[in-house]
Amino acid sequence: MTMKLWYSPASPFVRKVMVFAHETGLADSLVLVPGDVWAADPEINKENPLGKVPALTSADGVFAGSYLCCEYLDSLHAGPRLIPSEPRQRWPLLQMHAFADGIIEAAVASVVEQLRRPKEFVYQGMLDRQRAKIERTLDTIGSMALPQADLAGVTLGCALGYLEFRLPQLQWRNGRTALSQWYEAFSARKSMQATVPHT
Numbered sequence: 001m002t003m004k005l006w007y008s009p010a011s012p013f014v015r016k017v018m019v020f021a022h023e024t025g026l027a028d029s030l031v032l033v034p035g036d037v038w039a040a041d042p043e044i045n046k047e048n049p050l051g052k053v054p055a056l057t058s059a060d061g062v063f064a065g066s067y068l069c070c071e072y073l074d075s076l077h078a079g080p081r082l083i084p085s086e087p088r089q090r091w092p093l094l095q096m097h098a099f100a101d102g103i104i105e106a107a108v109a110s111v112v113e114q115l116r117r118p119k120e121f122v123y124q125g126m127l128d129r130q131r132a133k134i135e136r137t138l139d140t141i142g143s144m145a146l147p148q149a150d151l152a153g154v155t156l157g158c159a160l161g162y163l164e165f166r167l168p169q170l171q172w173r174n175g176r177t178a179l180s181q182w183y184e185a186f187s188a189r190k191s192m193q194a195t196v197p198h199t
């Protein structure tokens, strides 16, 4: 059974779904459909009214947003769940996922502010606010148990990869040795190597 993944090569949320698909052995079931979310009338709007990538068009319907896409993919494979249901595993994992996902949100907001707005409308106060969120959350994550290759690990890997790709000036690794070592190991995984972002 193939599914359509509405896709953009630079989107960290799309990468999250693709890495998740690799980790669950489902990558070959995905057909990547470029979704130009910044075009005037993108095709994607017909299937995802939010006009955002990622969205997954499947036999069971269209799933919008990276979390739901991953949750759906997790229901399709026979291996260990990457989003476990057992409460002692589930809640810490979802807490880490929320922090890592929030870093992606803040980073994407900064990039949109810088790349999509006319220069005269770029608001430095907004950029500073997003940067502070990213710094605080990285420090919080650094004090937590770092994840395995589950939903939380996949999301954290994509978040850190996106910071390096789009916001290298943040130098997120400075003073964060353990997190940096975790990322080195995680980004060497096949799933991450197969999904390196590009413009």
Ligand SMILES: N[C@@H](CCC(=O)N[C@@H](CS)C(=O)NCC(=O)O)C(=O)O
Binding pocket: 011, 012, 013, 014, 037, 038, 050, 051, 052, 053, 054, 064, 065, 066, 067, 108
């Ligand atoms: N919460 C969503 C966020 C998705 C998102 O913001 N995608 C961006 C690309 S990285 C997008 O499509 N932006 C277009 C827009 O906001 O109109 C998710 O987890 O997938």
